[in-house]
Amino acid sequence: MNSAQLKIHLLCRGIQLDSSVDLDADARPILRTRGGLASGIEGILPGGLSINIPVYESFAADSPFSLVKKEEKYYVFRDEEELSEIVLPPNPKFYSKKTSSGKLMSRIGVMQGTYLGIYPTDICEFWKTDPPSNCRFCSVGLNLGSTEDIDKTDADLLETTLAAMQEEKITFVHFNAGYLGGKELEILEHYIELIKKNTPLMVGLQAAPSADYSIYERLKKKGVDHLSFCIELFDEERLKEVCPGKSRTIGRKQYLDTIEACSKIFMRGRVSGEIIAGLEPAEKTIEAIDYFAKMGVVSTVCIFRPLIGTQYENLPSPKPEDMIPIFQHLYRTTLYNRIPLGMAPNIKVSIVMLAEEGRGLIEKKGFRLRLCEMRNSFIKFFISLYFKIRIRYGKIRLGL
Ligand code: SF4
Structure with missing residues (x-):
């Protein structure tokens, strides 16, 4: 293996x-x-x-x-x-440090692979409805307040990010928000400015889609490097069952329309559609991969994990033999559609299997795939060099 x-x-x-x-x-x-x-x-x-x-x-x-x-x-x-x-990466030293307001840095941001993930906003509103309409697999409402601080100040965020940058050599900060009544992008915009003005890091953003596409133009100008949209299930009926709040309040169509609009505003490969494999038939996941790839959007495919405490904790986890063809298809389709893969330096994601990691699942590569790989490696060399120089220069300016 x-x-x-x-x-x-x-x-x-x-x-x-x-x-x-x-x-x-x-x-x-x-x-x-x-x-x-x-x-x-x-x-x-x-x-x-x-x-x-x-x-x-x-x-x-x-x-x-x-x-x-x-x-x-x-x-x-x-x-x-x-x-x-x-190799087990050791406990980051900054996890046990405190910010100037006295909060533990591990309660502000979490290392996920090689990047820092921050959930800077209030709890997702789907957890607050009566009865709750949260996505059935989600554990966000179980985390905030118990293992993550809800109130995170600018100084908390910045100090934690700089500590992660210095100790863990992060190149990327990922902001994630649940549904906040449509205000999530405005709230996250502030944090993006904070990180972009004070660090040379790349910034990614995951939030509910907005019908006002001008905000994405603004976010691009402010330096957002990557956008992702968690549609979760491609099948409309399954989306209703698994994510009742998301399906009712936002809807599949809004997700697809916004993803398409953003794929035109941002470059190929800078927008992701996130889907969960294992909660709908594999053919539907593959249909989503093809749908997104045609518009230059890469699919981030998460393998369903029945987390303790969630409504789906007793469901079986997916079978590896059902997942492997999905990731083989993801790798091939993404390259065939000329979507750049693995461009940003030092971003290894631990919680999902990245599209580029599907390379190791392909036993026989045809001429077309080899050609696509060569093209991707050529582009990757220049783009990742650009990011490396940008981050190195920024770190020198900060004295890190
Ligand atoms: S939108 Fe769904 S997955 Fe995202 S935080 Fe809310 S309940 Fe969880």
Whole structure:
């Protein structure tokens, strides 16, 4: 099993901990993170694939995989067979530091792979309706206040970001907001300005779509590097069942229209449509990948994780053999549609399998795919050089 195959297997099956494992001493703490996706151990597989592996969810107790420590190194075993070494990134030192207002930095932002994720706003309104109309897989309402601070000041955000930049060499900050009655983009705009004015970092944004496309023109001018829209399910009826608030208040059409409008405002590959694989038939996920690719939008495909405490905690996690064809298709389709992949330096996402990571799942590559890969590598060389120089220069100016 190579790293790409192993990443999918581990995301689907989770891992058991051998008695030799010492997470407190050797790993990042397991934090529930925003977006309702991740709650596991952060690791790096050979080839630099970041992964967040489920541990405490009930399905992980039946996993054939186990994490074992031998002579100060960590390995993934399947039954008795050693499959791969895995590096556990240590606990970031800044997690235990406090901001000038006295808040723990780990409650302001969380490392997800190699970037900093921040949920800077109030709780998503779908959690506050009576009865709640939140997405059934989501854990955001269980996180804020318990493991994340709701009140985050500008200074909290900036100090935490600078600490992550200095210690963890982050290049990217990702802001995420739930639904805030249509005000989420205005609120996030402020934080984007804060980070863009004070750091050289790339900034990504994930929020509900707006019908006022002029705001996306403004965000582009302010330096937003990446936009993502979580439509979650491509099938309209499934969207109604799984995400009642989102489906009723925003609707599938608004998602698709805004994604299309933003794909014209931003360049190819700078907009993502996020979908969850495992909560609708695989053909629907593949249909979404094709739909987005035609407009230059890359699909971010999250493997469904039945998180503890959510309404879907007792659903089975998806089977790896159902997920692999989806990611093979994602890799091929994205390149065939000339969507740039992996351009920004040092962005490894642990909670999802990236489109470019699907490369390791393709056994036989035809001429067309090889040509597309060469074209992507050529563009990537120049774009990532540009970002590296920009960030390096910015860090020198800040004295970091
Ligand atoms: S929109 Fe859905 S997934 Fe996003 S925070 Fe709200 S309930 Fe969670």
